[in-house]
Amino acid sequence: MLVSVYRFNPEVDSEPYMQDFALDIPQNRDLMVLDVLAMLKESDDSLSYRRSCREGVCGSDGVNMNGRNGLACTTPLSTVVKGDKLKIRPLPGLPVIRDLIVDMGDFFKQYEKVKPYLINNDEPPKQERLQSPEDREKLDGLYECILCGCCSTACPSFWWNPDKFVGPAGLLQAYRFLADSRDTAKEERLSELKDPFSVFRCRGIMNCVSVCPKGLNPTRAIGHIRNMLLNRIA
Amino acid sequence: MILGKLRLMGVSGVIDWVIQRISSVVISSYVLWLFAWILTADSVDYQAWKALFSNFWMQVYTVSTVIATCAHAWVGMWTIGSDYLTKRQFGDSAFLVRATYNAFCGLLLFLYAFWSFYIMWTLT
Numbered sequence: 001m002l003v004s005v006y007r008f009n010p011e012v013d014s015e016p017y018m019q020d021f022a023l024d025i026p027q028n029r030d031l032m033v034l035d036v037l038a039m040l041k042e043s044d045d046s047l048s049y050r051r052s053c054r055e056g057v058c059g060s061d062g063v064n065m066n067g068r069n070g071l072a073c074t075t076p077l078s079t080v081v082k083g084d085k086l087k088i089r090p091l092p093g094l095p096v097i098r099d100l101i102v103d104m105g106d107f108f109k110q111y112e113k114v115k116p117y118l119i120n121n122d123e124p125p126k127q128e129r130l131q132s133p134e135d136r137e138k139l140d141g142l143y144e145c146i147l148c149g150c151c152s153t154a155c156p157s158f159w160w161n162p163d164k165f166v167g168p169a170g171l172l173q174a175y176r177f178l179a180d181s182r183d184t185a186k187e188e189r190l191s192e193l194k195d196p197f198s199v200f201r202c203r204g205i206m207n208c209v210s211v212c213p214k215g216l217n218p219t220r221a222i223g224h225i226r227n228m229l230l231n232r233i234a
Numbered sequence: 235m236i237l238g239k240l241r242l243m244g245v246s247g248v249i250d251w252v253i254q255r256i257s258s259v260v261i262s263s264y265v266l267w268l269f270a271w272i273l274t275a276d277s278v279d280y281q282a283w284k285a286l287f288s289n290f291w292m293q294v295y296t297v298s299t300v301i302a303t304c305a306h307a308w309v310g311m312w313t314i315g316s317d318y319l320t321k322r323q324f325g326d327s328a329f330l331v332r333a334t335y336n337a338f339c340g341l342l343l344f345l346y347a348f349w350s351f352y353i354m355w356t357l358t
Contacts, residue, residue, distance in 0.1 A: 160317040196316075200247030229248045 001025050001081065003036060005047065006089040008096050016096065018087070025077065033065055033080065033088065034072040037100075049100040056213060059148030063100050064089040069150040069211040091153035093162065106162040107149050107169065113192070114166060114174035119185035135181035142176035142221060144214050145169060151208035151218055157201045164197035168208035168218030171199060175221035178228060190229055199225050250309045257302035264299040284357065293354045300350040304343040311339040 001023050008016035021040055025031060034054055041047050049072070052058040056074035063072050065080045066087055080086060094102040120129065152158045152167035166174065174193065177183050193199045199222060208218040275282055286292055319332040 157317075160320070194246055194248050196247040196250055196313075198247070200251055201313075226251070230252070233248055233252075 001077075002085045003040065004085070004087045005040065005099070006096075007047075007099055009046070009048075009098050030076045030078045032073055033063070033070075033075045033077065033086070034061055036077065036086065037061075037072055037088070047100075048098045057146060059146035062091050062148040062150045062153070062213075064091055069154045071148055071150070071213045074213055091149055093153045093155075093159040094149075102149075102153075104149055107147075107152055107167065110152070110162070110166045110170040111147065111173065113198075114170050114177070115185070115189065116170075116173045116177065118177065118180065118183055119188075120182055122184060129182045131181055138179045138181075139176060141216055142172055142179065145172050145176075145216060146214060148213060150211045150213060151216075154207040154211045155202075156205060156207075157203060161197055161201055165201040166193070166198045168202075168222070171202070171225060172216060172218040172221045174199075175225050178225060186228075190225075190232060193225060194229055194232075199229065250313075253305050254309050257306035260299055260302035261306065264295065267295075287354070288357055293357075297351060297354055300347055304347045308339065308343055311343075312336060315339070 003021045003023050004018045005021065006016060007013070007019045021043065023036065023039060025036075032054075034051060037047070037049055037051070041049075049063070050060040051073065052060040054061075054073045056071050059071070061072040062069060065072070065075060066082055066085075068080065069091060070080075072088075077086070088100065090096050090100045090102045094104065094106060097103050118129075147169060149169060151172075152169045155165075155168055157165050158167040174189065178186055178189055183189075202219070202222045204219060206219050209216075209220075212218070271286065272278055287296065315332050315335045319328060319335055321328040324331050
């Protein structure tokens with residue numbers, strides 16, 4: 001198999017380039033893309049990428065494989081390789097630090113902006129703030145986000161305005177707290193999202209939904225936020 | 235502040251969103267109505283067109299649709315400008331480029347609207 005990898009070391013290279021590797025992939029085994037990266041690293045230890053848990057939980061190894069964002073550790077070669085070729089690039093839209101490692105600063109700034117924590121200034125009960133099973137169910141499909149960045153970096157609106165558009169990952173978390181029955185800061189949260197960029201720059205392209213490695217649906221969450229904002233003025 | 239003023243309808247995403255949806259409905263209904271009229275009219279010649287647009291309510295409907303189209307276009311054009319004419323592409327001159335672009339779009343839409351009003355109210 002021919003593997004083409006994006007390479008860029010700012011200390012040595014004046015510009016990025018694609019480096020080709022010919023790999024013998026064992027037959028009758030469907031390796032993950034992360035396994036391929038590990039094999040490449042054996043032959044060239046200067047190749048840099050992030051990885052940690054290697055089972056789709058930590059969200060470290062988000063990369064672009066044959067034009068599609070995903071987690072290298074949970075993406076089998078059989079689902080991405082076309083014509084015995086695989087191109088691996090860093091997540092698009094973010095500055096490259098080195099090879100497949102991107103600067104997630106913009107991504108996490110947007111995440112911080114939505115205050116991704118419970119706000120409740122009421123007197124706390126003795127044990128814990130209780131929630132009915134029905135209210136708890138509303139958080140399903142929201143809390144599971146692992147912040148890998150695959151969705152936001154697949155979103156053209158985030159590419160154009162990474163400093164102003166919160167992006168699908170941040171907005172999924174914004175709705176996770178807007179939907180939480182224990183949170184008492186809904187008005188403040190919505191006030192911070194009503195400008196033309198934070199939420200409304202979403203054009204419903206739905207790249208976020210098609211690439212999310214956890215099968216989540218940020219577009220639906222954004223729709224809910226939009227409805228909440230509309231209901232405020234209705 | 236100046237940028238804020240130039241945004242006009244870009245002040246609130248909610249308002250922009252509502253404007254685009256309502257104006258879409260107005261424009262769609264107008265197009266459907268015109269098609270229906272063309273399909274059902276006895277004859278579609280100059281006299282028929284003139285009679286149609288000389289009707290007061292048709293003039294009001296047409297002017298409303300022109301306003302809706304301009305509002306719709308303004309939100310869209312402003313959005314395009316804020317996507318592509320940014321600091322990343324134009325550096326420090328981005329503000330000037332965007333302000334010029336917004337002013338051009340605003341003026342053009344105003345002229346279109348004014349021209350349409352002029353045509354409508356000088357027909358009879």
